[in-house]
Amino acid sequence: SQTIHQWPATLVQPVGSPLSLECTVEGTSNPNLYWYRQAAGRGLQLLFYSVGIGQISSEVPQNLSASRPQDRQFILSSKKLLLSDSGFYLCAWSGPGGPRLAGKETQYFGPGTRLLVL
Amino acid sequence: SQQGEEDPQALSIQEGENATMNCSYKTSINNLQWYRQNSGRGLVHLILIRSNEREKHSGRLRVTLDTSKKSSSLLITASRAADTASYFCATGISGGSYIPTFGRGTSLIVHP
Numbered sequence: 001s002q003t004i005h006q007w008p009a010t011l012v013q014p015v016g017s018p019l020s021l022e023c024t025v026e027g028t029s030n031p032n033l034y035w036y037r038q039a040a041g042r043g044l045q046l047l048f049y050s051v052g053i054g055q056i057s058s059e060v061p062q063n064l065s066a067s068r069p070q071d072r073q074f075i076l077s078s079k080k081l082l083l084s085d086s087g088f089y090l091c092a093w094s095g096p097g098g099p100r101l102a103g104k105e106t107q108y109f110g111p112g113t114r115l116l117v118l
Numbered sequence: 119s120q121q122g123e124e125d126p127q128a129l130s131i132q133e134g135e136n137a138t139m140n141c142s143y144k145t146s147i148n149n150l151q152w153y154r155q156n157s158g159r160g161l162v163h164l165i166l167i168r169s170n171e172r173e174k175h176s177g178r179l180r181v182t183l184d185t186s187k188k189s190s191s192l193l194i195t196a197s198r199a200a201d202t203a204s205y206f207c208a209t210g211i212s213g214g215s216y217i218p219t220f221g222r223g224t225s226l227i228v229h230p
Contacts, residue, residue, distance in 0.1 A: 034217070036220075041222075042222055043206065043220045043221050043222040043223060044161075044206070044220040046217065046219075049217060088158075090160055090161070092160075092161075105148075105149055105151065105166060105210050105218060106151065106163050106166060107161075107163065107208075107218065108163065109160030109161040109162070110160050111159060111160050112158070112159065112160050114158070
């Protein structure tokens with residue numbers, strides 16, 4: 001069966017410090033991968049998605065970046081954190097084969113990383 | 119911007135009662151999904167309904183879709199305290215990427 005891992009679970013970082021959040025998926029190949037941010041009491045904001053190694057699409061301009069160095073690894077990074085980067089970061093995967101294909105809509109989420117920037 | 123918007127924002131009921139949440143959206147969709155999120159956890163997929171379907175059932179869950187009104191409802195029958203969570207609808211827009219767009223969610227509290 002497929003599983004998705006995120007770490008760390010909780011992170012407290014000072015403003016201006018770098019960030020690296022990691023997400024890995026097991027039990028599937030060539031998944032589509034996603035990073036979301038959820039502010040308190042708000043919905044999910046799609047940050048990045050990837051349909052393959054080295055292929056990253058950015059949904060919103062910001063000081064965050066994403067990379068996919070391996071098929072089942074997705075990394076969210078920042079060189080300098082802002083206070084507004086605080087939130088709950090969720091990684092998700094969906095069925096392989098790329099977007100725009102029926103049957104790939106369901107997403108499976110990791111446990112999330114709670115980031116507090118002080 | 120949010121495509122789907124859930125209503126109500128918060129719902130408080132007693133165990134055993136039914137809980138109904140609604141989702142309205144703005145543009146044509148291929149499908150609509152409902153997800154559940156327990157506090158501080160990731161989202162869990164509950165059910166997907168396609169634009170050519172009107173109703174789907176899964177256990178105590180019943181989802182309806184009215185494309186003419188651009189709305190969907192999620193009914194949880196005989197609720198339990200363990201159903202306490204936030205519920206999100208996510209819409210897949212026709213003609214666009216299949217990536218679902220999430221609403222802000224309905225916070226459901228079921229009192230034992």
